[in-house]
Amino acid sequence: MAIVSTNSNISRYGRPVLAWGVALLFFFPIFWMVLTSFKTDADAVKPEFLIWFTPTLDNYLNLTENYDYWRFATNSVITSVCATLFTLVVGIPAAYAMAFNPSRATKDILMWMLSTKMLPAAAVLYPMIFLAKGIGLYDTHVLVITVVSLINLPIAIWMLFTYFKEIPKDIIEAGKMDGVSTWGEVKEILIPLAWGGIASTALLIFIFCWNEAYWTVRLTTIDAATLSKLIEGNRAPEGLFFGRLSAVSTAAVGPIVVLGWFCQKQLVQGLTFGAVK
Amino acid sequence: MSLKKSLFAASAAALMAGGAYAADSLTIAIVNNGHMINMQKVAEAYTAETGVALNWVALEEGVLREQVTSDTATGGGQYDIINIGMQEAPIWGAAGWIEPLNFGADYDMDDILPAIRAGLSHEGTMYAAPFYGESSMVMYRKDLTDAAGVTVRDNDSWANIKGAAAAMHDPDNGVYGACLRGKPGWGDNMAFITTVVNSFGGAWFDADMRPTIDSAAWEEAINFYVDLLGNYGPPGSEGNSFNEILALYNEGKCGMWIDATIAASFLTVDGVAYAQSPNAGNPVGANWLWAWAMAVPAGSPNADAAKAFIEWATSKDYVQAVGNHPDFGWGSVPTGQRSSTYALPEFQAVAGFAAAEMAAIESAAPEATDLKPYVGVQFAAIPEFPEVGSAVAQEMAAALSGAKSVKDALAASQAAADAIMSEAGYY
Numbered sequence: 001m002a003i004v005s006t007n008s009n010i011s012r013y014g015r016p017v018l019a020w021g022v023a024l025l026f027f028f029p030i031f032w033m034v035l036t037s038f039k040t041d042a043d044a045v046k047p048e049f050l051i052w053f054t055p056t057l058d059n060y061l062n063l064t065e066n067y068d069y070w071r072f073a074t075n076s077v078i079t080s081v082c083a084t085l086f087t088l089v090v091g092i093p094a095a096y097a098m099a100f101n102p103s104r105a106t107k108d109i110l111m112w113m114l115s116t117k118m119l120p121a122a123a124v125l126y127p128m129i130f131l132a133k134g135i136g137l138y139d140t141h142v143l144v145i146t147v148v149s150l151i152n153l154p155i156a157i158w159m160l161f162t163y164f165k166e167i168p169k170d171i172i173e174a175g176k177m178d179g180v181s182t183w184g185e186v187k188e189i190l191i192p193l194a195w196g197g198i199a200s201t202a203l204l205i206f207i208f209c210w211n212e213a214y215w216t217v218r219l220t221t222i223d224a225a226t227l228s229k230l231i232e233g234n235r236a237p238e239g240l241f242f243g244r245l246s247a248v249s250t251a252a253v254g255p256i257v258v259l260g261w262f263c264q265k266q267l268v269q270g271l272t273f274g275a276v277k
Numbered sequence: 278m279s280l281k282k283s284l285f286a287a288s289a290a291a292l293m294a295g296g297a298y299a300a301d302s303l304t305i306a307i308v309n310n311g312h313m314i315n316m317q318k319v320a321e322a323y324t325a326e327t328g329v330a331l332n333w334v335a336l337e338e339g340v341l342r343e344q345v346t347s348d349t350a351t352g353g354g355q356y357d358i359i360n361i362g363m364q365e366a367p368i369w370g371a372a373g374w375i376e377p378l379n380f381g382a383d384y385d386m387d388d389i390l391p392a393i394r395a396g397l398s399h400e401g402t403m404y405a406a407p408f409y410g411e412s413s414m415v416m417y418r419k420d421l422t423d424a425a426g427v428t429v430r431d432n433d434s435w436a437n438i439k440g441a442a443a444a445m446h447d448p449d450n451g452v453y454g455a456c457l458r459g460k461p462g463w464g465d466n467m468a469f470i471t472t473v474v475n476s477f478g479g480a481w482f483d484a485d486m487r488p489t490i491d492s493a494a495w496e497e498a499i500n501f502y503v504d505l506l507g508n509y510g511p512p513g514s515e516g517n518s519f520n521e522i523l524a525l526y527n528e529g530k531c532g533m534w535i536d537a538t539i540a541a542s543f544l545t546v547d548g549v550a551y552a553q554s555p556n557a558g559n560p561v562g563a564n565w566l567w568a569w570a571m572a573v574p575a576g577s578p579n580a581d582a583a584k585a586f587i588e589w590a591t592s593k594d595y596v597q598a599v600g601n602h603p604d605f606g607w608g609s610v611p612t613g614q615r616s617s618t619y620a621l622p623e624f625q626a627v628a629g630f631a632a633a634e635m636a637a638i639e640s641a642a643p644e645a646t647d648l649k650p651y652v653g654v655q656f657a658a659i660p661e662f663p664e665v666g667s668a669v670a671q672e673m674a675a676a677l678s679g680a681k682s683v684k685d686a687l688a689a690s691q692a693a694a695d696a697i698m699s700e701a702g703y704y
Contacts, residue, residue, distance in 0.1 A: 042545070066314055067335070129351050138355070217340060218347070221304060221355050222332045233335030234309055241309065 030257070036246035044242035059247030067230060069251060076226040076252075079144050079216070080209040086149040087156045087205050088198065095160035096186055100172050110161065113154040121214050132219060139221045147215050152205045159204070163197025164190065199266050203259075210256045227252035300582035302330040305358040306345060309335045310569060312409045312611045313360065316590060319598050319605070323589055329582060345574070349374045353576015357583040361405055363396040363568050363643070367658045370404030376573040376580055377402045380588045388593065388615045390635075393568045396643040396652070405570035406591040409539075410613025412637035413472060413554055413564045416526070416541060417533035420548035421445045421452065429533065431553040431636075435476070435501060438533075438555045442509040445532030454509030456531035457502070460518035461674040463656065463666025468565055469535065470673055471655040474498040476556045476563035480649040481657050481665070481694075486703040488694035490669065490687055499683050503676055515678040537567070538613070538637055541630035551633035553640065565655035566641035568613065593617055600624070613638055661701045668693040 036044050038055040063069040098106045128147070129138070137143040167190065175185050191198065213228035220229060234241065234248045260267065307313040317333050324331055334356070336344060341360060348355040349369075361369065369375045380386065386394070386403070393410040397403055415438070417429050425444035430437070442454030458469040471481070479494030489495065506514050509532075511525060519536060526534050527545050534540070535554060554564035571590060573583040589595060596618050600607045607623040612634060618624055619635045628634075643654050652658040656666065669690040676686035698704070 066317060126347060126351070129347055133351055133354070217336075218344065221334055225334070229334075229336075232337050232340055235337035 030253075033246045034250050036242055037250045039243045039246075041241050041243040044246070056243075059243045060251065062244055063247060063251055067233075067248075069230065072225060072227045072230040073251075073255075075141070075224055076210060076228075076255075078141055079148060079212075079224070079226055080206050082141070082145045083148040083152070083209045084202055084206045086145060087152050088202055090149070091153060091156035091160050091201070092186065092191070092198070095157050095164050096190060098157075099161050099164035099167075100169060110158065113157060117151075117154055125218060128215075128219070138219065139223050139225075141224050143219055144216055144224045144226070147219060148209050148212050151212070151215070152208050155208070156201055156205050159201045160194075160197065163194045163201070166197075167193050196266065196269055199263075200269065203263050203267050207256055207260065300329060300357070300579035302332055303357040303579055303583055303586055304332045304334060304355070305571075305586075306334045306336055306341055306356045307360045308338050308341055308569060310360075310409065311609075313569075315599060315602075315605055315609055316408070319595070319602055320586075320590065322598065323586065327585075329586070331586070349574055349576065353574045354578060356574060357577045357579045358571055358587060359574055360569055361572050362570070363393075363566065364653065364656050364658055364662065366397040366405040366570060366572065367399040367652055368660055369572070370399035370402065374575055375404050376575060376577075376584070377404055378406055378573070378584060378587065380406075380584075384588055384592060385617075388617050390614065390616055390638050392566055392638055392641045392643060393614060396566055397568060397570050405572035406587050407568040407570045407614040408591050409611045410566070410568035410638055411537045411539045412566050412613070412634065412641050413469070413536055414538050414541075414633055414637045415533055415535050415552040415554060416544065416549055417441070417552065418445070418529075418531070418546070418548055419550040421532050422550075429550070429552045433552065433555045435473075435505075435555050435557050439501075439505050439509070442505060442532060446509045451530050452532060453511040453525075453530055454532045455505055456511060456517065456522045456525055456534045457506050457514065458518050458522065458536065459506060459510070459514035459674060459677050460516055460521070461667070461670035462518070463663050463670055465518040465670065466515075466673055466677075467666045467670045468567075468655040470499070470502060472554065472563045472565050473502050475649065475654065476554075477501070478557070478648065480651075481662075482651060482698070484647075484650045486651070486659075486698060488665070488691055488698060490694055491691040495687055496683065499673065499676060499687060502673075503683055506677060507679075515674045537565075538630065538634040541634065542608070542612075542628070551630055553633070553637060564637045564641050566638065566643050567655070596621075661697055665694045665697050668697065 035051075037059055038057070039049060039053050040056055040058065043049040043053050098110065132138040132143050171189060171193070172185055175189050180188060211228070212226075213232065216224075216226045216228045217232050220226070231245075231248055231252050234245045307316075313335075317331070320331055323329070342365070345356065345359045345361065359375075361375070366375070370377070389403075389407065390410060393407050394403060397405045397407060415429060415433075422429055422441060422445065425441070427441045427444045429441050438455075444454070445452060446454030458466045460466055474480070474495055477494045477498040479492055479498055480489060483489050511517070511530060517525070519540070522531065522534055522536065523540060523543055525531050526540075527543075529546055541549070541551065556563045571587045573580050573587065577583055591614065593615060596610050596615065599605050599610045600621070600623055602609075606627075607621070608627045610618060610624055612618060612628070612631070616635070619631050625631055641654055643652055645652050653662075656662050672681065672686040672690040672693070675681040676683045681689070
């Protein structure tokens, strides 16, 4: 009896405590970043102002006074939205084909696509720069959207493939029997049935596109530079700019955190889809 | 000369130079240095006068180097002006990656501090114009040395420095005798360590560019460094670099700090005094030299307009423009570039460290000598140095933390440096 009671106490109190502990652990860096963003650069490193300090908005004003925050933010929105759409437009038909019309090579193709994620980005940096400059696309939205889409395409196809596999093949077959075209199958049957999975894939890809830094920093100068480049530029070789850096980071991750907050239900639903049967 | 005249002269010179001056805009890659951030505001006057729009791209130091290198290697054109440091300027100038800089008589090239100018030149030609320069010096708490009954002198002996650190060391009350860089990195712990090695008579390479890290001078210097910082430094010194020590110093936890002269302008504790870097009697000295400078990549289609902007941005008039700017003032003027800045009464009134800083910069010796057969003080101006420096930096941090003995760390450093230099084809 006593053992049962102890176990029940552990699951009643232990799990929530553990869950809250993990949540706080993950949330703390974000909390600290936001808190530091309201400190001056000098106060940010003084232990006496760790929690209690006179808040300032100077770091946020600095974003628009010394840096063109809105240009970077606009570019981030354009890049993330377009790259997500592009990824879905290519990814949905690809995953559809592999889920419902598999061939002997399907598994190998899926593995090959995933293996491209294992390629170190630095290995193709210079060829990419040469190519981009050669065709006059360096520092353009077209280049950044294309590259960011292609980077995320394998993950999108894998996720979509997993969701599509959960849909009974008979439903698609029934559509075929009724004379629905391939496009009709995708539009009328597949997308409505797999909407949750597609939405969560889109959200996840959007987050990846928004946070992409390696390529967006290196393939842009001014016109297509995203918020990642703004953060990169605020890392200082000397001097204390922790307050400013925190404000830039907060302003850069803020939109995506808010989006994630509102869509967390769909995100969790999509990510756990098929995990429990 | 007024700002207006200066701008007119720079513009006219550029027009006569090539006729390609009619650039609508310039793209400038900068490090996120306080002086460069200020320049963006001060340069609004330049845009108003010339009509040349300025696009500023701030980048982290490492990313900036990578981007500029990749841009240059792929034909250029991405940036019209780039920030580069003293390590790159002579190498890139020699390779023809950046344009030589020749300005009009009004620019007063002789006013540029000679050591800084030499460090940014190759075979007498300046390839990058400095907007800010620094050396290193001792920043110590006079109240603590007075209380302990010790003195710190200019170019003091290392033995006396150690004695002063020991006298001030009071860990029970949160005061550590000496705060020095320990964080691994060729620009972090190795910047300081190299100056110590230099002052003990050591150098990175011999005349054949073979590493000399296994020499007696290195062993003596590193043993001294580990002993000094291990016994009288704050705990966890192997994780401390500029920012970390600055925070410690401003919390009143450091008796003395030997680091970049620019640190003096960030110190907020009372009773700070300055002294020239210690020396073990070697003519190379123990103070480093560094400058951030502006250069024009060889592929820039707007080279003349870029040079005209650099001529203005590193001129005496620019110093005046910052000093008189309502948002900045004389405490914010770029230092370590021109001797005339240190003669300005307005600047002297707000910068108690000015004389010590100028003396430190002037006494630094970046030129190659018999003792140090390469250009650079705390680095060697060769492309392989960052790799060599980074490898050795890790070993020195291991020695400092006690994970390795000094002897083992030096042996491993020598082997790593030897492999890199040999593979690079030096011998």
